[in-house]
Amino acid sequence: MKRRQGWLFFIIFLLTLSVYLLINYPLQLGLDLQGGSQLTLQIIKEEGKVTRDELEAVNSVIDKRVNNLGVSESNLQTLGGDQLILELPGEQNPLVASRVLGKTALLEFRTQKEGTSSDLKTLQLLRLSIKELIKQYSTGEKSQYDANSLKVIQDDLKVIGQELNYSFTSNDLYGKLIEIKKYVNKEITNLFIKTDLSGKDLINAGRRQEQTNSNWEVLLTFSNSGGEKFSEITKSIAGTNQLLAIILDGESISEASVGNQFANTGITGGSATISGNFTAENARELEVQLKGGSLPLPIEIVETNTIGALLGSKNILKSLYAAISGLIFVGMFMIFNYRILGFVSVLSLVLYGFFNLALYSLIPVTLTLPGISGLILSIGMAVDANILIFERIREELYDGNTLTRSIDSGFQRANSSIVDGHITTLLSCFVLFLLGTNFVKGFAATLGIGVLISLFTSLNCSKTILRFFTTYQSLRQKNLYLPRNNFSN
């Protein structure tokens, strides 16, 4: 009896500890409960697997970009060997993040090949007319463009396409416009030769508004060696008709000539500006990308989940309703069928709930919707162990054994079945946790923790509480443990 009393104090101690933990370390809620966005980024590598170093490198670039974007409380983690998960809590639009993160942002400086001046002129002119068409199209659609102007754009585009000998892959007009603009930019890039100056030689990037118009330009600051390279390059083409191109991800975004006055020293001072008709937004995005450096491998955003804050709090409420009503249903059922024993199981269920939640805040486990459903489901499984034991106790009582004996052998004989059952469920949880996605992991974690805790609460806590009850003479009548005869017969 003494040993059991020790357990009773231990359980009360654990309960106090749990309550303390829950008050001081609140539960971490997943994005589906607090609202926010989650982006899954996939690293793309044509051949072979992504190595650890590459993953690290991509991770650090993305991390820098996210920080420079100024999103608050974001969380970046790697998933599997080749994915990253970025969480943006609250009402932050994932759009900007996705635009900034998805680009490789490989910055190159190239000098023009000799004898390509006329080709470049043609391409630049074409690019200008394409931009004009895009502008027409964008302004046109706001005021419900008429079929006529649409036809004009279409015809112009056709002519340009023929001139470039280019076959379109997209079907709609806007897609075609964007596509051919890219193509022309790439063609321009091909007229230039690589130099050894690249985005790696930058130490900073900034932006400012141009003085003459409302466009923005991006400022580049080179490292010492970068500045030297830059002056070398500019020196070599100063005063010639060769241009310097600034190329981002294979597309030329700006071509400029270097004046004759730089023929002796090149452009010194270690800085440069890119002016390519940027809007304030574009300029900022490029700034963030350049500051973070270029990605060693391209990435693609393969998944975006967005949940509004209102929906999140609704989800919490709904889960709470479900959990509480589930508990009440189960509790009523158990008390109706097992009377005192049922009451014991309800008490150990409550303990079970507290221990579970306390462990979540201790480990910590981020609570998500599937996680909550795992917890709610594990209520049923936790009760299962109790039912197995109580059935045995009942049988022992029917066989005419004393109460204490029945309780002892009930717990003993149910043991092996309970352990077997728990192990099969744990196996499933384990596999789910190893192989599952984030979403599934939440479920596996809570169900697995629940199953483990229920081993303690249903075997140990129920027994202790039951023993405690039976120390009272008035609670030792057998008929309090046997269900009404009219029910079982």
Added chain:
Amino acid sequence: MKYNLELIKNKRKIIGFSTVLILLSLLGILYSTFNTSYKKPIKLGMDFVGGNELRIERVCEEECSSFPPDSVLEKLREISKNKNVLNNIKLQFQNNNKLISIRTNYLSNEESNNLINNLDNIVGPLNYESKNSRLIGPKLGKRLLTNCVTSLLVSLFAISLYITIRFDKKYALLALLALFHDLVIVFGIFSWLGIILSVEVNSLFAVSLLTIAGYSVNDTVVIFDRVRENLKSTKEGYNETIQLSVNESFRRTTFTSITTLFPLLSIILFGSYSLFWFSLALSLGIIVGSYSSILLAPSFLLKDKG
């Protein structure tokens, strides 16, 4: 204690009933594989094929005015820059026109944002706090599918291994037979749901199958445990002992199922919509699982007389 399931008498009927269920399930799976537009054993949801799902509420003074979905789509087509976005679009109004739910092919974040802005212009104002949007690329979808199938196979293998080590060959084989019986039937029901009601399965469905697997084996193991125990000490005949064991475990198995069904029912009634089909699949699995462990698996243990 007076449960008296006449297992011995009804062995044929039980096995016949299960055979019919299995055949119906297989029929659904075959029909779904060969005779539907998606040509898969079960209708795969967005998790596995990729796409865009958007749910957002409108802000209305009292009641939300109704819009015919076709006219909304027509207007969307008029003002959208990128027409590709609108291929295969499905639009529905729910909750008294308050909730808009849209499915399209996979969109980039940019395209999805434009779509919402355009929608706001047509049926707005929209409540962005209530937004729920999921964009899943087709590549990720394929990966998730392989992931789920591997998880299922690995954990079925692990459970089989555990059972074979833990029990005699005969018991292990029957427990696994009951397990596959349950999984095939639940899978079959969802194949039919896909054919008839266009219900799709997502990664949570794979999770529910796995949970059902653990549960079903657990149930069968408890009954077989009882059979083994009773066979050791019995004076009665073999078949009678098995029937007795089943009747002795009957209360436990049904009670456990009921106490597990209660929380699931709560999720179905009160929980978030994203857990609805998941809880339903689990409930079905638990019902079928209890049936197979009480009636089917022990029936196979019975020896034919004569």
